[in-house]
Amino acid sequence: MFRAIFQSTRSTDFSLENSVSCYLQEYRDAQLRITSPSPSSQPASTNFQIPSKIFQLSVDAALSPSSNKHEYGAIVTDCEGNAVAGLSAPSTSGLPPIFAEAEALNRALLWCQAVRFPLAAIASDCQNLVHRLQKFSPDRSALSGIIAMIASSLSSFPGASLHYITRTANTRAYNLARAALETKKEIVWNHFSSPF
Numbered sequence: 001m002f003r004a005i006f007q008s009t010r011s012t013d014f015s016l017e018n019s020v021s022c023y024l025q026e027y028r029d030a031q032l033r034i035t036s037p038s039p040s041s042q043p044a045s046t047n048f049q050i051p052s053k054i055f056q057l058s059v060d061a062a063l064s065p066s067s068n069k070h071e072y073g074a075i076v077t078d079c080e081g082n083a084v085a086g087l088s089a090p091s092t093s094g095l096p097p098i099f100a101e102a103e104a105l106n107r108a109l110l111w112c113q114a115v116r117f118p119l120a121a122i123a124s125d126c127q128n129l130v131h132r133l134q135k136f137s138p139d140r141s142a143l144s145g146i147i148a149m150i151a152s153s154l155s156s157f158p159g160a161s162l163h164y165i166t167r168t169a170n171t172r173a174y175n176l177a178r179a180a181l182e183t184k185k186e187i188v189w190n191h192f193s194s195p196f
Contacts, residue, residue: 054120061100062177072104073176089186101126109153
């Protein structure tokens with residue numbers, strides 16, 4: 001921002017929108033941390049019930065501060081919270097946080113479509129992304145394109161609901177994303193066999 005005002009460098013509309021989106025997401029995350037009750041008194045954020053033989057997808061992206069890249073993780077759990085499948089993968093792009101979260105969700109949904117998981121719930125700890133998906137209408141923002149792709153993928157899971165969960169309730173997906181920082185390769189495992 002300082003350079004854009006006081007130096008002669010010019011930024012494109014896209015990079016300016018990315019920067020503003022990134023700062024806005026960081027601000028909202030900071031506000032949530034400030035206003036959230038302590039973990040001991042916080043109620044469980046996964047208060048939605050997953051029916052038997054139907055699954056929940058939880059997704060997260062982890063940003064690498066040293067390389068300016070991100071990794072993502074996704075985990076599918078059953079109605080009792082047992083992990084039945086997981087995905088951990090690095091990304092070659094250095095995206096702002098909300099774009100990384102959107103890419104992680106899009107990739108995870110494509111994976112679940114391919115495996116044909118019967119999803120009842122989809123969860124992310126990126127509140128801004130969840131809100132934009134729940135209130136989606138196409139616009140000219142840089143994020144609109146990937147939001148439209150996610151919305152299209154969500155239509156493959158009729159009846160599945162999209163939820164925001166806290167970072168502490170999403171540790172397994174986050175840990176899978178962090179694992180990709182170390183391995184630098186995609187890892188997919190699956191204990192689920194589709195009856196379809």
